[in-house]
Amino acid sequence: MADVTVLVEARLRSALGEPDARAAVTFLGTERVEVLRFSDGDLVRYATLGMSAQPMNDPVAAVTDPVRGPRAELVLTVRAGLADTDKVLRPLAVLAASPQVEGVVVAPGNSMDVGEPLWPGAPFSAVLVAENGGLVEDLDIDEPMDPVRFLPLLPMTANEAAWKRVHGASALQERWLAQGTDLRDPRRAPARLD
Structure with missing residues (x-):
């Protein structure tokens, strides 16, 4: 059977280029989780491995x-140089370890909260898991294993996360779209939810 992590890293490199930084975190009783950073002009992408x-x-x-x-x-994309977003490495590793630690199944439409700002001064402690298949294509691996999906993360404020719990992920995404919310802006204001 193929080493899934090696295949995943190859897929990330083919889609996003060479990572310019990486960090590893290990939580007691879990597999090692790395976060790779890819710089792409005015964007920075962080991907778990x-x-x-x-x-x-x-x-x-x-x-x-x-x-x-x-x-x-998980893949998070933010605009470069607007905030100290490199501090998101540990929160992303925490989110990536949650299936092993907490037994959750991460899927599109889920919200996940780390209980603290994603980076210093961030108005976000939660993320909405978006649909896969856009930036990084799913990776088929040896049967009978399921394909690896690369799930984009959209940062949410506490009010947006609460509103999403009541109205659903689609309704929140429609609000963001209707208001022209720049979900890649690490300092963006919360969406109007009235």
């Missing part, structure tokens, strides 16, 4: 399958 090494399993399942189950990595 290692989350997909193990499949995500339903936390209420009586037995977990060590081979089958959804696999994913």
